[in-house]
Amino acid sequence: MAVNMTRKEIERALRERDDRSERLLRSLNNCDRRTFLKVSGYFAGMAATAGILQPHSFQLVNVAHAATDSKPLFRFAYVSDTHLFSRGMDHRFAEACLKAVADMNALDPQPDFVFFGGDLAQLGRPDELELGQQIIGEIKAPLKMIVGEHDWYLDLGEKWREMFGPDRYSFDHKGVHFVALNSVVEKDFWTANGYTPEERMNIVAGLDDSRQSPFEVGDEQRDWLASDLEKVDKKTPIIVFSHSPLYKYYKSWNFWTDDAEKVQELLFPFETVTVIHGHTHQLLTNRIRNISFHGLLSTAWPWPYAPSGLPELTLQMDRADPFNEFDACGDGRVDVLAGGQVDKTYNLWTRNPRTVKYADLEAGIKGGGPSY
């Protein structure tokens, strides 16, 4: 069973992944290794001529932007919603997670840290969480974790906290104050109904199951947030990590945080605030007053857009190709600009990367960056 993989086995799987990717690219180009390298070199040469450095699509867009924009203050990268099953490496979601780890480790320069946006596991099982820890533990940069509902509702976070520490915390990095929240707190709907832990987990994992209660940050955590922010100067840029979006997008799917307005009230007094969230598995952008919101891609699958319609500033993606398991999946990167605002890059594995730039949001334009 691959759940108890050794470090060496994970490393071998990562190496095999790289070899397979190269073989796939070669077969797509219908050329041998020498020709493949020549074509890659040619492409790199073209990119260099255009002021773009790396023959890696993920890095191209960011560096291209850097040529016209001021240099970012710093960068971090992200992986989210891997939803690993206990079937271990036999499942394609594990393969996708390995792909994301390889992406992170190939970034040059390395990001200051990698943010994991929650839903590491599918059904909160210890073996799922352990498999996730083993795979993402291979990421070279430091990891910042938050919890998703799929990690939490089997044992109410006991195993997750044992493995990754507190589910809420804050830290300062290069002049930016970061806050990580557990935004998937639910009121107790299980005790009165006599649900087992497995039933509770399955209900929460369902997209359209009205037996659960809506996600919230909750009174106790909002009090903690208020006291955490009390000591922060209002001019200090704030970046919040949450799993659910900290606004109300679509309640039936829990694309929603029930006390979002109360959380936003705590953030409005600050000059520059960005919320980065997982859970929605899609390109998603919103802006409420001074707060910019960015959703993350999942490595496992894309959710469709909610039937209620999209936030106005979202660059809408085409429907994912149902015959390509990696379509509309991916990972990405966040460039933190000198003023603490962010440019957010979606590294779509089967499409051109897209960058939603702060300047576009500020101007009320749907971002998206150039296509290459």
Ligand SMILES: [Fe+2]
């Ligand atoms: Fe998810």
Ligand SMILES: [Fe+2]
């Ligand atoms: Fe989720």
